[in-house]
Amino acid sequence: MAESCEVNGMKEEKIKIGIFGLTCCAGEELNVTNLEEELADIAEIVDLRHYLMVQSINEFPVDIALVAGFVATKEDEMRLKEIRKNSRYLIAFGSCASSCGGVHGLRMKEPLSAQYREVYGDVKMNGEIAPLSEIRPIDSYVEVDYYIRGCPVPEEEILYYIFKFIRAPPVKNELLPVNIQTEGYGKIRGDAFSLDPEKCVLCRRCVNICQKHIGQGVIDFISRGGGAKVVVSTFFGESFENAGCILCGQCITSCPVGAYQVRSDVERVKNILANPDNFTVAILDPMSCTSMMQHFSREEDFYTYVRRVIASLRKIGFDKVISFTEGYHLSLIHQARHIMKGDEHEKIAAWCPAAQNLIKKSYRELIRYITFDTDPLYMLMRILRETFGPRAKYVLITPCVAYKNTDEVDAVLTAPELRRLLSYSGIDVDIEKPDRAGFDRECFHAGEMEIMNTYPLGPMSESLLWYLTLFMREEGEVKRIQIEKGVEEIVMRIGETTKKALFITVPAKLKKYVVRMGDYDYVEIVPCFGGCAGGGGHYPPATPEKIEERRKMIEKYNERIISKLNRWAMSRAYELMAREGFRCPV
Ligand code: SF4
Ligand code: SF4
Ligand code: SF4
Known part of the structure; x- marks a missing residue:
């Protein structure tokens, strides 16, 4: 029978609470019992239906289930689903439940078998415990209404929330102040x-x-x-x-x-430039220049600003300045080929190193789908190394923090670092004369290939269509359909052929689509808000307005390049590429 209590002189049914622990150190449950003095008051106003740590009679259903711990075994998973079925609100209680298993999540660093061997040596498992190989937060298994984070959640916060829930039920996904x-x-x-x-x-x-x-x-x-x-x-x-x-x-x-x-790689770059034996190559992603111009420049034309940055790089001693966009175009060409061939396992683009990291760290079952020959830096470096030989040193200037861990180049500069480097050298980009020649072109034979300096703004599927229509010699169109927030399906029609792409801009949603890889010809995952315009290598903090402004700068930059290409140059570029007259390293 439901218990009741008096609120403002009126008899009311007590709110039914359950406290549950899956696999964990029981820190949250223990901290509830530590509320010795307050527990009596709590018991006056709540019906503690389920709390294995302190009582032997435990019942369902409950109004609010506080679930601590993470799903480590099949049994945990079944128990969690049972709790969900029997509770009105389910609250992830503590860091293990809210995120990726907390301390226990460290288990993901090594295969389970290696850890088992470390602890138990050659002793065989008796088959009763079936640990799952992956640690995921509990919202990977059931819907969670509310999160209370902390490791462990402090006693005073537990008290605060219990009283808060008694006054009013939790609001879905409400933030913990x-x-x-x-x-x-x-x-x-x-x-x-x-x-x-x-x-x-x-x-x-x-x-x-x-x-x-x-x-x-x-x-x-x-x-x-x-x-x-x-x-x-x-x-x-x-x-x-x-x-x-x-x-x-x-x-x-x-x-x-x-x-x-x-x-910071600024000192490293200074040393590279100071050595007269080095042949130095700067690989500049024009996107890096957007936040520099946004923050510090009086220049109004982004195309001219990029030319000023190129001039500045030459002035501080770089022998060559290459556009990173050439790497993007090489990647697009390769991905277009995979799509045309219908390669079963070559469908997750490797444009983004952070997206690659995501798959390698948390979705190992998807590694086989990554098209490693669409990694723009890897593709570009193969050509540059062949062109410039072993004496060359490479400095990548990028909005992407994930490249900080690459072995492909000798140093990586973000936008703030580039500005610092130029300031050390006494250079004010704004008063440098724009470089007349622009980027050095090393990837492609034809001088007409200025098109390779355009920046393929995401989703890449739209740029891919350009190559697909070029190679298949057919007209094409792209249609974007939103499946849910952060997930789009992109339908590419080239003549009579239809190709389907999955475009994910909220990486946390990827887990829902793992089993649907077979439905798509191409998959793109973009972790940064607004793509590389929101990369961690820009000047922080980012706002949606700033990110949008950066994208607009790049759009204008592309327009300038395309408008500079006369009809003859464009048709010649098409012709050359259709005949694959570019230096492609495969
Ligand atoms: S989307 Fe972000 S993480 Fe990915 S390449 Fe761009 S800047 Fe790097
Ligand atoms: S937001 Fe991205 S870069 Fe930052 S800690 Fe999380 S995964 Fe790492
Ligand atoms: S964004 Fe910065 S200030 Fe805010 S919680 Fe994170 S580290 Fe702290």
Whole structure:
């Protein structure tokens, strides 16, 4: 029978609460029992229906289920589904449940068999325990209405939420307000960037993006030990790379106080330029110049601004300045070929290194679908190395933080680093005379191939259509259909042929589409808001308006290049490419 209590003099049915623990250290459940003094008050107003840690009679259904821990076994999965079926609201309770398994998520770093051997040696499993090989947050298995994060969730917060729920049911996905100070915590390191919790104002933007948009749960609010302060951290202060980070850089661009610092390669580049034996090549992604111009320039024409940057790079000593867009076009050509051939396993584009990291770290079953020969840097470097020989040193200038970990080049500069490098050399881009020749062209034989300097703004399917129609010598059109927020289906019609692409801009949604890879000819995953216009290598913080403005700059830049090409040059370029008269490295 339902218990009742008195609220404002009226008899009301007590709210039924269940506290559940899947596989975990039971920190959350234990912290509830630590509320010794308050438990009696709580019991007055709630009906504690389910709480295995303290009572022997446990019943369903409940109004609110607080579920701690993560799904480590088939049994956990079945139990979680049973809880969901029997509760009105399900709350992920603590970091293990809310993100990727918390401390236990570290298990993903090595195959389960290797870890088993480390702990149990040659002892055979008796078959009763069936650990799952992947750690996923509980919302991968059931719908979650609300998240309370923390490792463990502090007692005072548990109390706060229990009383809050009694007053009013939780609102779906409501955010946990955090206003606790950070003090005395060391930096969280990574090869590409680090986080200084001392600077953090706990605005929660980076945590939300990493958890909900990217779906990796690398960072969270952590309180270490009872009564400790709350900080943003990886679990156990692991390096970003070890904690499952895909290096999308979206935490960096979202931070309003600059708590994230990208590794600086400025000194490395200065040393490269200072050595007279080096032949130096700058590979400039024009997208990098957008946020530099946005923040610091009086120049109004982006095309001219890029020419000024090229002139500046030559002035500080680079022997060649190559456009990274040539790599993109090489990749497009290769992906178009895979699509035309209908290659079964060559469908996830490798344009984006962070998307590649996502698959390698969290969706290993999809690795076989990656088209590694569509990685623009890899493709470009094959040609450049062959052209410039072993003496050459390469510096990539990019809006993409994920490239900070590449072995393909000798140094990687983001937009703020490039500006710092130029400032050290006493160069003000605004007063440099625009370089008349523009980028050096090394990938393609024909000088008419200025088209290769256009920037293929995402989704790439639209640029792919250009190549597909070119190679198939047919007219074509593209139709975009939104399936849900962050997921689109793109239908490409080339003559009588139809090709279908999946375009994912919220990587956390990928898990729903894993089983549908066979339905598509081409799959593109873009982790950054607005694509590379929102990359972590721009000046932070990013806003939707700034990102949109960067995309507009690039559109105008493309228009300028295309308008410069006369009809003769365009038709010659088409003709050459249709005959595959470019230096293609496969
Ligand atoms: S770079 Fe991306 S995956 Fe890594 S911590 Fe930041 S948001 Fe998460
Ligand atoms: S975005 Fe910056 S200030 Fe906000 S929680 Fe993250 S590190 Fe802290
Ligand atoms: S979308 Fe662009 S900037 Fe962002 S991770 Fe991918 S390649 Fe890098």
